[in-house]
Amino acid sequence: MNFLLDVNASGVVAHWLKNLGHDVAEVGRMDPRMSDSDILSWALRENRIIVTTDNDFEEMIWRQGKAHCGVLRLENLPRSERIALLRDVLDRYSRDLESGAIVIASSTKFRIRWPSSSGDDGLRPMQNAKNKDLTPKTCP
Numbered sequence: 505m506n507f508l509l510d511v512n513a514s515g516v517v518a519h520w521l522k523n524l525g526h527d528v529a530e531v532g533r534m535d536p537r538m539s540d541s542d543i544l545s546w547a548l549r550e551n552r553i554i555v556t557t558d559n560d561f562e563e564m565i566w567r568q569g570k571a572h573c574g575v576l577r578l579e580n581l582p583r584s585e586r587i588a589l590l591r592d593v594l595d596r597y598s599r600d601l602e603s604g605a606i607v608i609a610s611s612t613k614f615r616i617r618w619p620s621s622s623g624d625d626g627l628r629p630m631q632n633a634k635n636k637d638l639t640p641k642t643c644p
Contacts, residue, residue, distance in 0.1 A: 510556035579610040
């Protein structure tokens with residue numbers, strides 16, 4: 505999978521993903537002060553899933569209708585716990601991320617959001633993520 509790590513999610517996460525063979529780009533190596541809009545554009549241009557610990561990208565996607573290739577928001581946990589959480593997400597929901605889902609992962613629950621044509625906010629518990637009525641917004 506192709507990932508773009510926000511400044512707040514880099515370091516040990518980047519190293520761990522690279523060791524698994526994923527293609528990882530890091531915002532902090534390019535420009536630690538890059539705007540969220542530019543990060544989203546970069547991820548879209550290179551078909552990358554954004555990994556972050558904040559909800560700014562979700563806001564842009566849902567309120568401004570910005571296109572994306574998937575977002576993984578991880579709870580801001582200590583390193584070992586963050587890696588365990590990331591491992592769990594990738595084991596269970598890689599296909600959803602690759603299909604353009606917004607995955608919100610915390611130590612107590614997982615949630616997935618898809619753009620939805622039904623007029624609701626697209627929020628679904630993970631166990632309902634395979635609902636065929638949901639239409640994921642995918643990369644171009």
